[in-house]
Amino acid sequence: xxxxxxxxxxxxxxxxxxxxxxxxxxxxxxxxxxxxxxxxxxxxxxxxxxxxxxxxxxxxxxxxxxxxxxxxxxxxxxxxxxxxxxxxxxxxxxxxxxxxxxxxxxxxxxxxxxxxxxxxxxxxxxxxxxxxxxxxxxxxxxxxxxxxxxxxxxxxxxxxx
Amino acid sequence: xxxxxxxxxxxxxxxxxxxxxxxxxxxxxxxxxxxxxxxxxxxxxxxxxxxxxxxxxxxxxxxxxxxxxxxxxxxxxxxxxxxxxxxxxxxxxxxxxxxxxx
Amino acid sequence: xxxxxxxxxxxxxxxxxxxxxxxxxxxxxxxxxxxxxxxxxxxxxxxxxxxxxxxxxxxxxxxxxxxxxxxxxxxxxxxxxxxxxxxxxxxxxxxxxxxxxxxxxxxxxxxxxxxxxxxxxxxxxxxxxxxxxxxxxxxxxxxxxxxxxxxxxxxxxxxxxxxxxxxxxxxxxxxxxxxxxxxxxxxxxxxxxxxxxxxxxxxxxxxxxxxxxxxxxxxxxxxxxxxxxxxxxxxxxxxxxxxxxxxxxxxxxxxxxxxxxxxxxxxxxxxxxxxxxxxxxxxxxxxxxxxxxxxxxxxxxxxxxxxxxxxxxxxxxxxxxxxxxxxxxxxxxxxxxxxxxxxxxxxxxxxxxxxxxxxxxxxxxxxxxxxxxxxxxxxxxxxxxxxxxxxxxxxxxxxxxxxxxxxxxxxxxxxxxxxxxxxxxxxxxxxxxxxxxxxxxxxxxxxxxxxxxxxxxxxxxxxxxxxxxxxxxxxxxxxxxxx
Numbered sequence: 001x002x003x004x005x006x007x008x009x010x011x012x013x014x015x016x017x018x019x020x021x022x023x024x025x026x027x028x029x030x031x032x033x034x035x036x037x038x039x040x041x042x043x044x045x046x047x048x049x050x051x052x053x054x055x056x057x058x059x060x061x062x063x064x065x066x067x068x069x070x071x072x073x074x075x076x077x078x079x080x081x082x083x084x085x086x087x088x089x090x091x092x093x094x095x096x097x098x099x100x101x102x103x104x105x106x107x108x109x110x111x112x113x114x115x116x117x118x119x120x121x122x123x124x125x126x127x128x129x130x131x132x133x134x135x136x137x138x139x140x141x142x143x144x145x146x147x148x149x150x151x152x153x154x155x156x157x158x159x160x161x
Numbered sequence: 162x163x164x165x166x167x168x169x170x171x172x173x174x175x176x177x178x179x180x181x182x183x184x185x186x187x188x189x190x191x192x193x194x195x196x197x198x199x200x201x202x203x204x205x206x207x208x209x210x211x212x213x214x215x216x217x218x219x220x221x222x223x224x225x226x227x228x229x230x231x232x233x234x235x236x237x238x239x240x241x242x243x244x245x246x247x248x249x250x251x252x253x254x255x256x257x258x259x260x261x262x263x
Numbered sequence: 264x265x266x267x268x269x270x271x272x273x274x275x276x277x278x279x280x281x282x283x284x285x286x287x288x289x290x291x292x293x294x295x296x297x298x299x300x301x302x303x304x305x306x307x308x309x310x311x312x313x314x315x316x317x318x319x320x321x322x323x324x325x326x327x328x329x330x331x332x333x334x335x336x337x338x339x340x341x342x343x344x345x346x347x348x349x350x351x352x353x354x355x356x357x358x359x360x361x362x363x364x365x366x367x368x369x370x371x372x373x374x375x376x377x378x379x380x381x382x383x384x385x386x387x388x389x390x391x392x393x394x395x396x397x398x399x400x401x402x403x404x405x406x407x408x409x410x411x412x413x414x415x416x417x418x419x420x421x422x423x424x425x426x427x428x429x430x431x432x433x434x435x436x437x438x439x440x441x442x443x444x445x446x447x448x449x450x451x452x453x454x455x456x457x458x459x460x461x462x463x464x465x466x467x468x469x470x471x472x473x474x475x476x477x478x479x480x481x482x483x484x485x486x487x488x489x490x491x492x493x494x495x496x497x498x499x500x501x502x503x504x505x506x507x508x509x510x511x512x513x514x515x516x517x518x519x520x521x522x523x524x525x526x527x528x529x530x531x532x533x534x535x536x537x538x539x540x541x542x543x544x545x546x547x548x549x550x551x552x553x554x555x556x557x558x559x560x561x562x563x564x565x566x567x568x569x570x571x572x573x574x575x576x577x578x579x580x581x582x583x584x585x586x587x588x589x590x591x592x593x594x595x596x597x598x599x600x601x602x603x604x605x606x607x608x609x610x611x612x613x614x615x616x617x618x619x620x621x622x623x624x625x626x627x628x629x630x631x632x633x634x635x636x637x638x639x640x641x642x643x644x645x646x647x648x649x650x651x652x653x654x655x656x657x658x659x660x661x662x663x664x665x666x667x668x669x670x671x672x673x674x675x676x677x678x679x680x681x682x683x684x685x686x687x688x689x690x691x692x693x694x695x696x697x698x699x700x701x702x703x704x705x706x707x708x709x710x711x712x713x714x715x716x717x718x719x720x721x722x723x724x725x726x727x728x729x730x731x732x733x734x735x736x737x738x739x740x741x742x743x744x745x746x
Contacts, residue, residue, distance in 0.1 A: 006163040010171045017175055020194055021182030033194050040201050043171070046163070047212045049222050052204075052229075059229055064197065064236045071190055071240040075247040093184035097177045104173035107468035113165055113213065113445065120216035127219050128226065134268050136223055138275075138329040142384060142396040143230045145282065146403060149377045150234035152289070153407035154241035156370045157422070160248075161413075169445075176438055183431055192427050199434030206441035214448050221444065224392050228437055231399050235430050238403055242410055242422045250416050 006046060013039035027072055034065050051125045168209035176202035189243045193236060200232040271328030273321070274335045277314040277343050278383045284310020285376035292369025300358065300367055307354055307372040311379075315347040325744055331451055332390040339387035341592055341741035342519045345599060346382045349512040350375060352603045355716030356504035360610050364502065366412050374411075375508065378404035382516035391440045391450035391477075394520050398436070398484065401516060402429045408505040409497055421500025428483060428493040436480025442473030452528035459531040474529060474536070481524075485517035487543050487577060488550040491570050498566035503613065506562060507606035510569040515595045518576055522588055525580065526745070533583045540581040541673060547574030548680040556687045560620050561609055564687060565602070568646060571684060572598055578677050579661050582668035588745065589738045590660035593727075596734065597653035600723030601645040607717040608639045611707060622691055627700030632707055636695045638721055645724045647688035648681045653727035656734075 016036040023029045037060045044053035121127045132140045175198055182195030204225045211221025272279070287306050295302065318340045326335040353375060361367040381400025388394035406429060410422025444450050446469055447458040465471065482490045498506045525533055551571025558564035572594075579591035612628075612635065613620065629636035645652035658681060665674040727734050 003163050003167075006167060010167075013171065014174055014178070017178040017198055020198065021178055021186065021191070026188055026191055029191060029194060033197065036198070037201065040205060043168070043205055044208055047168070047208050049208045049212070049225075052208060052222050052225055055226060055229055059233055060197075060201075064233055067236055067240055068190060068194065071243055074244055075190070090181075090185045093181055096184070097181040100180065101173060101177040104177070104472070105170055107472050108166055108169045108173060111446070111467065111469040114448075115165060115213045116215060116217075118216050120212060120219065124219060124222060128223055131219065131223050132226075135330045137270065138332055139227055139392055139396050142393070142400060143227055145377065145380060146231060146234045146396065146399050149374070149400065149403050149407075150237050152370060152373065153403060154237045156368070157238075157407055157410055157413070158241040158244050161368075179434065189423060189427065193430070196427075196430045196434050199431075199438065203434070203437040203441045206438070206445060210441065210445035214445060220450075221441075224440075224444070224450075227392060227396060231396070231433070234399070234403060235426075235433070238406055239426050239430065242406065242419070242426055245410065245413060246419045246423055249413065249419060 002046065006043075009039050009042045009046065012036070013043070026076065027069070030065060030069050030072055033068070034061055037061050037065065048120055048122065048124070050123055051128055165209055165213040168205060172202040172205035172209070175199075175205065189246070190240070193239050193243075197232060197236065200228055204228050268330075271326060273324075274326040274328035274333045274387065275384075276317045276321070277347075278380050280313040280317055281310050281376050281383065282380050284313070285373050285380070288369060288372045288376065292373075299369065300362075303369050303372050304354055304358055307376060308351060310376060311347045311350045311354075314379075314383075315344055318343040318347070322740070323743075327389070329393075331453065332393045333384070333387050334389040335387050336744050337741045338523070338588075338592075338745045339383075339519070341737070342386035342515060343383050345515055345595060346379050346386070346512050349508060349515070349599055349603070350379050352599070352716050352719060353504055353508040353512075355712045355719070356507055356603065356607055356610055358712040359710035360502065360504050360713075363613075363615050364412060365615075366414075366502065371408075371411060374404040374408050378402075378408070378508075379512070382512055385516045386519040388520060389452045389523070391443065391452075394524075395433070395437060395440060397516075398481075398520075399433065401513060402433070402484070405429075405509065405513060408508070409501045411505060412502050415500070417500035418502065419500075421497045424493050425497045425501075432480045432483035432490075435476050435483075439473045439476025439478075439480060442469050443477065446470045446473065452523065455528040456530060459529065462531070463535075465535070471535075474532065475539075477524070478521075478536075478539075481517050481521055482543070485514050485521065485573050486570050487573060488547040488570065491547070491550070494570055495563050495566045498569070499560065499562045503562065503606055503610050506565075507603050510565070510602055510606075511595075511599045514569070514573060515599070518580070518591060518595065521580060522591065526583065526588065537581055537583060540577065541670070544574050544577035544581050544673060545676055547571070547577055548677065549574075552680050552683040552687075555684070558687070559622055561622050561625075561691075562620055564622065565605060565609070568684065568687075569602070571680065572602075572646075574680070575658060575661055575677060578665050578670070578673050581673060582664050582670055584664060584668045585742055585745075586660075586664035586667060588742045589735075590657070590664045592741055593660055593731075593734060593738045594657035596738075597645070597657035597724070597727050600653055600720050600727065601642050604638065604642040604717055604720030604724060605646065607713060607720060608635060608642065611635055611709070611713055611717070622694060625691065626694045626698035628695040630700055635707065638717055639695060640692045641721055641724060643688040643691050645728065647685045649685070651725075651728045653724045656728055656731045 016032045019032040020029050041053045041056040179195045179198035186192045207221040207225045378401050381397050384397030388397050406426040409425045410419050412418035486494045551567050555564050555567035576591045579587040645654035648654040648658040662674045662677050
């Protein structure tokens with residue numbers, strides 16, 4: 001049962017991911033990206049990461065991709081001119097990637113992981129929240145600095161003056 | 162039961178798709194999408210490792226939270242730059258960039 | 264109830280000082296009316312000075328904090344001091360330039376400061392995720408600085424290229440970190456070191472792959488060949504003072520984390536990867552120097568020369584010894600002085616709109632502007648590694664370290680590359696002194712702030728070159744506790 005769900009989600013992710021990088025119409029690519037990110041959220045649920053799945057949907061699907069669609073709509077005339085973008089050198093790039101993929105898969109299958117047989121705490125929010133306030137308080141604050149810089153920087157760059 | 166290897170191979174495929182898009186796309190927003198795929202594949206790895214290696218402390222999931230935040234910040238900055246280039250110079254495709262150039 | 268653990272803030276005092284300054288800059292910029300450049304640059308300067316004073320007072324304290332995610336040993340502190348110096352020098356370079364190009368806005372200082380915060384975190388990171396986040400804090404402002412001259416196409420393109428390359432590198436880096444975490448169950452450098460005991464790299468293909476991806480991710484920042492293709496375009500398009508900053512500070516930060524990663528966390532695996540580093544070093548030196556010869560634009564030439572200099576420092580990294588680390592720090596200090604000086608002269612001789620950047624345009628400069636020509640000659644001599652300048656001392660210790668660690672061929676190839684580089688550095692001097700004066704309506708004013716930067720850089724270049732002893736002591740102390 002679980003394996004079946006995994007394969008369905010994996011198929012959704014791989015197919016939509018491939019479409020993201022190959023579709024001629026960039027707007028369709030963005031829609032496929034949304035599907036792909038939903039699939040990843042499903043994988044998180046399968047891995048019992050409920051909080052992350054919610055974050056994925058809210059932040060990625062709801063935030064980042066919408067931002068991208070806005071950018072596409074600002075930079076392309078949606079009506080009239082056709083939105084197209086081309087792939088260059090897909091064959092050499094594909095060959096490089098194929099060898100990278102084989103390398104990765106061989107490495108993964110040949111590594112013996114020490115799988116721990118412990119149950120994870122449910123719900124995960126409490127544990128994550130506590131860790132963010134104790135052991136990971138510094139990275140947490142550093143992320144806030146990144147977000148501040150990105151916020152101000154994006155305004156500075158995109159503002160007319 | 163889906164094992165750790167299942168998830169790792171899925172993430173490897175997603176990572177490779179992202180790199181492929183990066184090498185072959187000529188549109189800045191398209192490249193940004195490919196980069197998001199790469200970040201997502203890293204996140205699948207983190208969460209899978211978290212579940213299978215040390216499930217009781219969830220470190221991998223916490224790392225994923227950070228990665229998602231960083232990805233959002235990068236997307237905002239990148240799209241701001243794209244909008245700037247388009248508005249001032251009407252450029253979206255970056256034909257002059259060749260990622261495979263030495 | 265959440266048990267709040269003891270937090271040792273001392274380990275991030277310098278970062279706090281800089282970040283506070285950056286926020287004050289933003290607020291003052293928002294609420295102050297009228298001429299504010301003087302106020303803002305003073306605040307920025309005070310922030311750097313405060314951070315530098317704090318960092319120098321922590322010398323030999325070896326603070327650690329945040330579950331050992333950060334460590335403020337002397338090695339980190341010397342880099343923090345270097346970032347402060349680079350920041351202050353960049354500030355002096357910027358004031359006149361921003362006015363000349365009419366692109367002054369308060370956020371410029373904010374971006375420089377917040378980028379420095381990221382570099383400091385990177386230099387003292389003792390954990391992979393912290394290092395990744397530090398890298399992002401450093402990089403995001405740099406992308407924006409590259410595109411700071413919004414009306415210029417080149418600057419915009421530089422921002423886009425830098426951003427896409429940087430984001431790509433981040434993606435590779437985080438994927439590699441995930442593999443290391445999955446294999447060893449930890450991201451802390453000390454724990455990685457313990458977990459690696461008794462393992463051979465080739466028995467762990469995924470770990471090898473993870474380490475390789477992490478190295479590639481950081482190699483983009485330090486611009487090793489073949490991960491350098493963004494450098495020339497970004498350096499040329501970026502406003503010149505920011506280019507000077509790019510060529511020094513992020514590079515030093517990248518080396519800081521690479522040293523900590525390879526000499527501390529992955530030290531047991533170091534012998535397995537010296538071969539790769541060896542090849543990278545040779546490629547980086549040759550590509551940088553040979554392509555630099557063909558350049559006609561001074562900024563482009565300095566861009567390729569900065570790639571070549573990263574190659575020399577990579578020699579020090581390859582040796583894997585304490586002497587190598589010392590030589591690398593000394594070289595970075597020397598490189599900061601001489602490169603800021605060279606870019607200072609480029610700004611001095613430039614005109615509004617970034618014109619007059621061709622090397623041929625410097626012909627006969629010595630007759631009309633003897634001081635500028637002499638200063639440029641000094642920096643070119645130093646970059647070429649001719650005694651008695653800082654560049655010579657830096658190269659001398661790097662090559663000596665390589666020979667004593669048994670990397671004779673690497674040292675020989677380094678010397679060969681130094682000789683190649685003499686050709687294009689000396690060509691600038693020959694053009695300035697031997698060629699007839701170019702028909703030019705070049706008017707040089709000598710703005711005070713720019714002169715301060717150039718004089719400081721010249722002082723550093725000569726000081727390290729002639730009296731290296733105190734610097735050698737500093738460098739020796741800075742690796743204490745690291746090995």
